[in-house]
Amino acid sequence: MCDTCGCNDPDSKITIRKPGEEHTHEHSHKHGHDHKYTHEHDHQHEHDQHSHQHEHTYSHEHDHDEHSHSHEHSHEHSSHEREHDHGHSHGKEIKVEHDILDKNNLLAERNRGYFEAKNIHAINLVSSPGSGKTTLLEKTISDLKKDIAFCVIEGDQQTMNDADRINATGAPVIQINTASGCHLDAAMVSEAAKKLNIADHSMLFIENVGNLVCPAMFDLGESHRVVIISVTEGDDKPLKYPYMFHSSDICIINKTDLLPYVDFDVEKAKMYALQVNHHLQFFELSAKTGQGMDAWYAWLKKVLV
Amino acid sequence: MHELSIATNIVEFAEEFAHDHQATKINRIELEVGQLSGIVIDSLKFALEFAVENTVLEKAEIIITEIPGRFKCYNCQTEFDKSVWYTPCPSCQSMDSELLGGKEMQIKSIFID
Numbered sequence: 001m002c003d004t005c006g007c008n009d010p011d012s013k014i015t016i017r018k019p020g021e022e023h024t025h026e027h028s029h030k031h032g033h034d035h036k037y038t039h040e041h042d043h044q045h046e047h048d049q050h051s052h053q054h055e056h057t058y059s060h061e062h063d064h065d066e067h068s069h070s071h072e073h074s075h076e077h078s079s080h081e082r083e084h085d086h087g088h089s090h091g092k093e094i095k096v097e098h099d100i101l102d103k104n105n106l107l108a109e110r111n112r113g114y115f116e117a118k119n120i121h122a123i124n125l126v127s128s129p130g131s132g133k134t135t136l137l138e139k140t141i142s143d144l145k146k147d148i149a150f151c152v153i154e155g156d157q158q159t160m161n162d163a164d165r166i167n168a169t170g171a172p173v174i175q176i177n178t179a180s181g182c183h184l185d186a187a188m189v190s191e192a193a194k195k196l197n198i199a200d201h202s203m204l205f206i207e208n209v210g211n212l213v214c215p216a217m218f219d220l221g222e223s224h225r226v227v228i229i230s231v232t233e234g235d236d237k238p239l240k241y242p243y244m245f246h247s248s249d250i251c252i253i254n255k256t257d258l259l260p261y262v263d264f265d266v267e268k269a270k271m272y273a274l275q276v277n278h279h280l281q282f283f284e285l286s287a288k289t290g291q292g293m294d295a296w297y298a299w300l301k302k303v304l305v
Numbered sequence: 306m307h308e309l310s311i312a313t314n315i316v317e318f319a320e321e322f323a324h325d326h327q328a329t330k331i332n333r334i335e336l337e338v339g340q341l342s343g344i345v346i347d348s349l350k351f352a353l354e355f356a357v358e359n360t361v362l363e364k365a366e367i368i369i370t371e372i373p374g375r376f377k378c379y380n381c382q383t384e385f386d387k388s389v390w391y392t393p394c395p396s397c398q399s400m401d402s403e404l405l406g407g408k409e410m411q412i413k414s415i416f417i418d
Binding site: 090091092093094095096097098099100101102103104182183185213214216217218239242243246272274275276277278 | 307310311314315317318322326332333336341342343366389390391400401410411412413414415416417418
């Protein structure tokens with residue numbers, strides 16, 4: 001079973017590739033840790049051997065002390081318990097206090113350190129499908145590529161379409177296809193970033209899978225998270241999907257050229273978003289007409305310094 | 306759908322834990338999930354049913370404790386519990402509050418023989 005999406009479909013594999021690269025399945029097993037569980041039935045023994053590599057995810061010394069006690073008693077217990085299973089206690093309690101997303105968070109911090117060391121400014125763009133993330137990137141890269149070195153990691157379930165669009169702007173790009181997966185995680189970004197071979201002092205846009213729910217929980221190691229809503233959506237989106245708005249730093253309201261034709265109330269949307277996260281900073285713009293893009297560009301230039 | 310990722314993370318941790326403690330099975334595992342963590346507990350339970358198959362957790366009793374969202378008002382310092390993000394302070398109606406708890410997503414304890 002895939003750690004990312006839970007799918008059992010053997011053809012549903014995560015692929016990471018650049019435009020023009022042949023589609024192969026070579027990368028499907030490179031996610032090591034993520035997919036280790038997939039192979040458990042077939043490779044039980046190998047799995048046991050591998051698990052030594054991951055010992056650092058919880059406090060060791062303390063557990064180890066307790067463990068040695070439990071081990072000493074375990075022979076008596078196991079034979080005893082078979083007869084008195086129901087009345088027996090649950091055995092020895094070991095306090096773990098382990099964050100379930102620890103592995104992703106650790107990897108995200110590694111990504112963050114890697115980006116910091118190379119002076120790469122990473123921006124994680126999240127939104128519903130169709131809010132204009134890719135158009136915003138195309139326009140931004142085309143207008144600013146003389147001033148800023150951009151590169152892009154694209155996330156979608158299927159197709160190279162977005163990577164091909166970015167590729168046309170001339171910026172280095174790599175596409176992650178998550179197959180059935182509903183979000184990018186830190187491991188995918190780590191692998192994609194290495195493969196993309198990002199130049200120092202550049203700005204990395206990570207376009208997440210279009211989904212306002214799941215990507216909120218997965219830190220990728222970004223410097224800023226930018227949530228995009230378009231005026232063709234409801235102005236109550238921040239209330240309906242508060243987790244995403246709570247975890248973002250910037251909110252872009254896109255497609256403002258369509259405001260005369262829709263019922264979207266910009267002030268109401270901003271008020272709702274601020275109720276969820278009063279630190280949010282807003283940019284109202286139209287990536288299509290260029291209206292309002294200057295403020296966004298000024299912010300990008302400011303954070304890169 | 307991300308609850309299945311979470312369930313798989315729990316199972317992976319349990320497998321490694323059992324190996325490190327030379328346990329062949331886990332009797333009980335206690336989890337804490339905050340009301341503001343973004344996890345639907347029913348979905349997590351459903352996902353775990355499948356994720357634990359043929360693992361050290363297969364026979365384990367799984368206890369999930371829900372932790373309420375707890376806020377502290379920046380304006381008047383009142384502390385209050387709420388299960389949603391956008392909540393005015395019950396005393397002064399200010400929307401500016403600090404989150405004290407409710408985003409937990411933890412494996413608290415594991416019981417082995």
